[in-house]
Amino acid sequence: MDAESLTQVERIVTAVVSGAEGRLRKEFGEKIEEAKRHSGVLYEDVLRRLDLVVEGHQALDQKIEKLEARMEYEFLETRSLIQLSYRQLQERVETLEHRVQIIEKRLGLSV
Numbered sequence: 001m002d003a004e005s006l007t008q009v010e011r012i013v014t015a016v017v018s019g020a021e022g023r024l025r026k027e028f029g030e031k032i033e034e035a036k037r038h039s040g041v042l043y044e045d046v047l048r049r050l051d052l053v054v055e056g057h058q059a060l061d062q063k064i065e066k067l068e069a070r071m072e073y074e075f076l077e078t079r080s081l082i083q084l085s086y087r088q089l090q091e092r093v094e095t096l097e098h099r100v101q102i103i104e105k106r107l108g109l110s111v
Contacts, residue, residue, distance in 0.1 A: 104110040 101110065
C-alpha cells in the first residue's frame, strides 16, 4: 500500500469516526435532555406529594388541638361534678353520723 492509499484510508477512517462521534454526541445529548425532563417530572411529583403530606399533617394537628381542648373541658367538668358529688356525700355521711349519735343517746348506748 502506498502513501497515497494510506492517506486516503486515514481520511476515510477519520471521516467515519468523526461522523460516529457526532452521532454519539447528539444521542448522548438527547438522552441527557430526556433524563433531565424525566427528573424534572419526578421532582415535581415528589413536591406535589410532599405538599399533600404537609397538608395532611396540618389537618391532623388541628384535629388534635381541637380534641385536646375538648378533652380538657370535659376533664374539668367531670372533676367539678365529682367534687360536687363528694361534698354532697360528705354532708349526708355527717348528717347520718349525727343522727346515729342522737339515737344512741336516746337508747343509752353512747359511751
